[in-house]
Amino acid sequence: MQNRLEIYNSITRSKEPFKPLHPPFVGLYVCGPTVYSDAHLGHARPAIVFDLLFRYLTHLEFKVRYIRNITDVGHLENDADEGEDKIEKKARLEHLEPMEVVQKYLNNYLRNMEQLNVLHPSIEPRASGHIFEQQKLVKSILEKGYAYEVNGSVYFDVLKYNEKYHYGKLSGRVLEELQGSTRSLEGQDEKRNPFDFALWKKATPEHLMKWPSPWSEGFPGWHLECSAMSIKYLGETFDIHGGGMDLQFPHHECEIAQSTAGLGKETVKYWMHNNMITINGQKMARSLGNFITLDQLFSGEHALLQQSYSPMTIRFFLLQAHYRSTVDFSNEALQAAEKGYRKLMKGIETLSKLKPSPASTIDISSLKNKCYEALNDDLNSPVLLSTLFDVIRNINSAYDGNEKLNAADIDSLKNLFSIFVNDILGLKDETSGKGSEKLTGDLMKIIINLRQDAKSRKEWALSDHIREELKKAGITLKDLKDGAEWEVE
């Protein structure tokens, strides 16, 4: 099983057998968010996709070091390497320190990830904490002659790089074509070519987040942090680098160029890219303003939402599609996912209630293999789920007495769901815990309504009896002008 995993490598545009560089160790780096506003549905996608990969590799007994960075510096608001820093802009708008903005939205992002049952990566490094490493890489690139300094800023020399290496190999860009199509922008006169990109930017006087360097008081270019931090924690060559498809160009292309120029060799073996969430057929993105935040999904408070959707519904919804396909948001699709998710959870509960028969009428011997085959085929979670639903139907049939399962088969099915549903897909039953609060509320509503009926019929003995019994159970009932409220002692 262990060596059968195939993953789609963006750089070769084909599925390849996964062979770690140094088994049993696996290095995995994924581009995390820039924390300057609430996380939206689009942020959940890579988090869940690579959580699935992390969980599966761990299940296969690889020793995975999973790095997911937090970008807290260096993202400029406007066109290429010019304009205001996004975090600083938000800080100005909200009257906060830039690092306060970062902390606020980072906390929120991490809370959302926990709600989605996304495991914490091994390390969650922040760009601002790795300025030294980034400067070191800039120095190395300068020494090798692939960068130039102008007025305290350092730019990567793409043309020079392309003489020896291949700029555009990941995204399929051809430099001559880029030359024609790259927009000419204001304030780019420092660059030798419009497709050159900043490694270090000299800060303007009003810029808040800046650090001393040999070139100027300034800040690192956006692409640099991932190169520097992946090298620091995973080494000069590592296994997998992931992220959203929208990062393929220019971000990942520039990363490849920087790392290759600085180290003289390729760093990443497998590039994996998850596809986008769309809404009305268009990409969901902060900059397009068509996003729904995760908090809004969980609470239902958004004009486009007909209801709230639980974190596990969202997780199930995303796992029902393959990670390289786009997923279009709609209430209809989410409601279907909610019901499907509940059916799965209920089926697992039914399994635990099943009474063993002497012999089974269902052959479950090939199930586990089918599940592994689905995952081994480039993490095909939809096919895995379809296999699991076939099992659910069998379990329900057995519960209805149409099929039979013996004790050993019931045990191995329990084991199967524990592995694939809980451990690998990361789906958990959320009807207990948080759900029980809702249940209590609903129960109380029923009791209170019954008591109101009794009161309206002047059945005071009964209504007092209900109140007393609730008191014994630790619930205080308070009659209001119309209706009643209650609280637990």
Next chain:
RNA sequence: GGUCGGUUUACCGAGUGGUUAGGUAGCGGUCUGCAAAACCGUUUACGGCGGUUCGAAUCCGCCACCGACCUCCA
């Protein structure tokens, strides 16, 4: 304009050159005091036009439409 990807039954969404994906919804039935759940059955599709083939939704070509990237972006 360039590069890349997509178009599947009512909706979502997999997939393979010839055999039921799965979920949701609908319809009929079983069960049931009613309802719900569950089960069984059912509706059976692959953008258009050509080509290859004994056979294509699956391979090739052309066309149409949609999208992503070419600015920041998950």
